[in-house]
Amino acid sequence: MGRSATTLTDVARAAGVSLSTASLAFSGAGPISSATREKVLAAAAELGYHGPDPVAASLRRGRSGVIGVVMGSAVRRSFRDPVSIQFLDGIVTTLATQGYGTLMLPASGSDEAPGSLLTHGAMDAAVLMAGAVTSTRTIEALRARGLPTVQIGGTGRQGASVRARDKEGMQMLGEHLRERGHTRVAVATLPWQSGAQPGPVDAGTTRRPAAPITARRLDGLRAAGVEPVAIWQCASLVEEGIAAGRALLASRPTALVGFSDLIAAGLLIAAREAGLRVPEDVAVAGFDGIDLPWLGEDTLTTLVQPIADMGRHAAEAALTLAAGGTAKSLSVDVELRVGTTT
Amino acid sequence: MGRSATTLTDVARAAGVSLSTASLAFSGAGPISSATREKVLAAAAELGYHGPDPVAASLRRGRSGVIGVVMGSAVRRSFRDPVSIQFLDGIVTTLATQGYGTLMLPASGSDEAPGSLLTHGAMDAAVLMAGAVTSTRTIEALRARGLPTVQIGGTGRQGASVRARDKEGMQMLGEHLRERGHTRVAVATLPWQSGAQPGPVDAGTTRRPAAPITARRLDGLRAAGVEPVAIWQCASLVEEGIAAGRALLASRPTALVGFSDLIAAGLLIAAREAGLRVPEDVAVAGFDGIDLPWLGEDTLTTLVQPIADMGRHAAEAALTLAAGGTAKSLSVDVELRVGTTT
DNA sequence: CCTGAGGCTCGAATCGATTCGCCGACGGCG
């Protein structure tokens, strides 16, 4: 700490009180006369002392006042994904109002040793962002330290989790598309397993994705009786959505579904590029419900997740766990928002 | 900390060595035979001890291993701005490789009391993101604690800073536009002062913006002999860029300049919306050099800042300051990237 | 005037680890 060398002991001496009394004057806990408090605060101001050292307080209290957030495997990618960002936003904001700090932890790559921060960072609990869940070693490293964790978008099998009912949502979308008469539906999914490269997926070979989010969303579509005529897996990036769109259009679909709004935006761009009218020639739908002000006239049909709320819930769960309580897993509803693209 | 109750003392006892020796076995500093180290590590594994408590270590060492990052006044806005995000990315990544953690600190609103995290968070130094600079109270709160700070995009007058040579960049752009024969240039600037509402600016009334970034960029344009025919100030959001574009087109400009790429994207959308051809009817240019994959065929003419690099530099400066060194302010060059929009 | 009850303040233990100086033992060299 670059703080001044003045300690609470100095302040106490200057104020003519004991160390314990000085501590009380700052923490406010315990009985203390306002006269004494004033005296201590005055002495503190005099000496340029600006409050107790957080590290020392943490040590004594046994709590650090910090919650770790493990980003997806690729930090850069997480930062480019508006969904992750909004989660983060919800988390940081919620924690801040509770006086808790948010420590960003880049997850280690797939199989590397967990970053030293995971093992050496001071925190009371950790939130694992969607992308980070795949890295089992990360979870293990945290668990080994005895840190409680909350997963976003996880299965909830390993401790608390917060997730959307994506299966039910996708089912609603599937039904919506069927009502509109779409039978040839091509989908651009999220990766089927961690580290997967963008490209076509033969649904015959691997029927169910290993990645839980991808699996649940695909299950939802199928539950609505929609069996994709073509599948392309890709990361949640507009660029990859465009590439996916170009490839998927070869199957002459009447509807394109992206497993994220960014992907869907890419699909939309690819469709326009191919000279197709949306939604007359081909319908497009996404998932997430993020703002895409640059889509122009169109508003994307999508499944809206209450992203910031989920972040907030995750943060609250983490706080509960940090305080020694137990948090149960939570699923939130998604809502079908019909735009102009279906 | 939710860690197991086992302490280094327990491990030392179990291994039959002294506490100090056990510490050495983990830290690796100081002379210790590998036989002893093995013995200690074995005992630790046996007891389920996973390394020294970070908080206790921080207290003793006097360094917390954490650098704070103060976000712009509106956390939500910062998270929506790709530029902030990329700064953050550069910072987090750089710090992580050095074994340092990044603590996110939402800046207090304009005049509120500084958030308790600013005063109670454990950190060795702080980085102030561009938007946070305006809040003097924030800086004061940190300074009062004796924390060294690095500003991104600041004036460099208050301690170390990292910024782009935006004036020189804008001057290049101004010259580029003049070479292309543009004389009627309308600009959508960033806010002229903190907390400003979007809307027109009468350059006659207030000739120079209070916000340093806005001022420097405008100075650059003027240095190239470009005096805007109309000015609109707005936040770095596509929506506000669109609104700005609609308003600015009334002045029949031959070129539109946005002070950020998001704004410029909005200007571009507004121009297309008005049925104008770009760049034939109106040219559009931005500032930042971020990826905008959704712009379609067009690539924006813009001034590319090495954003992630700037984040990296800021992080390195913060580390230097945290280690007790001195960091000098740094200015990096921006590069004019001519796209298809001018 | 004496006693009981509060309300403040104080001492001291404690959180868990780092680190510096010191000491014992062992090996090499004169």
Next chain:
DNA sequence: CGCCGTCGGCGAATCGATTCGAGCCTCAGG
């Protein structure tokens, strides 16, 4: 054969605060 240099391990002080039980002082009631 003895002395000195070195390597490895140990004790103890220390980082800066929190917190609990004990003690004192004062005020009120009998």
